[in-house]
Amino acid sequence: MNITKVNNPERFPGKRENTSASLPALQPRSHTLLKDIAQLIKFRLTLLVLTTTFFGFVLGASGPLDLVKAFHVLVGTALLAASAAVLNEVLESRQDSQMSRTKDRPLPAHRFDAIEAAIIAIMGAVIGFLYLWNFSNLIAAFIALFSLVSYVCIYTPLKRISPWNTWIGAVSGALPPVIGYAAQNENLVHSTPLFLFSILFFWQMPHFYAIAWIYKNDYKKAGFKMLVVVDSTGKKLTSQSLLFSFLLLPISTIPYFTGHAGVVYLGGSLALGLVFLGSAFLLHLHRDLKSARLLFFSSIAYLPLLFTLLALCWKNKT
Secondary structure: OOEEEOOOOOOOOOOOOHHHOOOOOOEEEEOOOHHHHHHHOHHHHHHHHHHHHHHHHHHOOOOOOOOOHHHHHHHHHHHHHHHHHHHHHOOOOOOHHHHOOOOOOOOOOOOOHHHHHHHHHHHHHHHHHHHHHHHHHHHHHHHHHHHHHHHHHHHHOOOOOOOOOOHHHHHOOOHHHHHHHHHOOOOOOOOHHHHHHHHHHHHHHHHHHHHHHHHHHHHHHHOOOHHHHOOOOOOEEEHHHHHHHHHHHHHHOOOHHHHOOOOOHHHHHHHHHHHEEEEEEHHHHOOOOHHHHHHHHHHHHHHHHHHHHHHOOOOOOO
């Protein structure tokens, strides 16, 4: 277990009072190898990738669910998703060291070597691609590889250049359920993969924008050209959050009109969408930290609830 040492705070010049009495004692923070690895692969983000991949796999099934195949698809996808996260952190190590919420990550804190992490990540990506190709098909493997490349080679450097980075990141993040669907059905000219991609893409925009608002000072310090940094008024960010939340309403109803879900799903999806839209409207109206956090938590609740509802109401069509 590694220990991060914290130096004792210096006294303020000209002050006679005991600083240690007025400030809480700083305790050293412990880091286990498991925690560091979880941070390095962005465990929660990777878990979301795997969840949406599995959901796409389920909706792509035309018969009984093959759990063994599903396991292999998730293993291959996990290798690629974790590798993408590590490579992202390697490239952004300097920026992470400047932000309060990321400066204690394994790479900026120098608990892991960046070159070694990059080599392992590249090896993991190659193995993941070949694994997916072997246990599913080439189309699913290429979609997963494209998601990694767009995330690492376009989205990551673009964060320091243009606010359009969020759009590219949303494209990469919307592909996992398509990977799962393609592992079952190589024919992607269908309403289901289009629906899955669209839901993830349009959901991610207000979700990302809420995070950007919450951590806008950190992003500014690191030199990231997020929309809330470029437009300090926040009007563009809140307007776009409102727009994408509104577009989610008709997009979420697609399964009803294609005959894949009934009226229960229709009502539930509209109710969830209206709550999400209301949160985006409050951020647009107030433009404050409290509203941004509300939108963030609304986005966290929206996706699993919508997917659970769809799973319960889904009708396979052959």
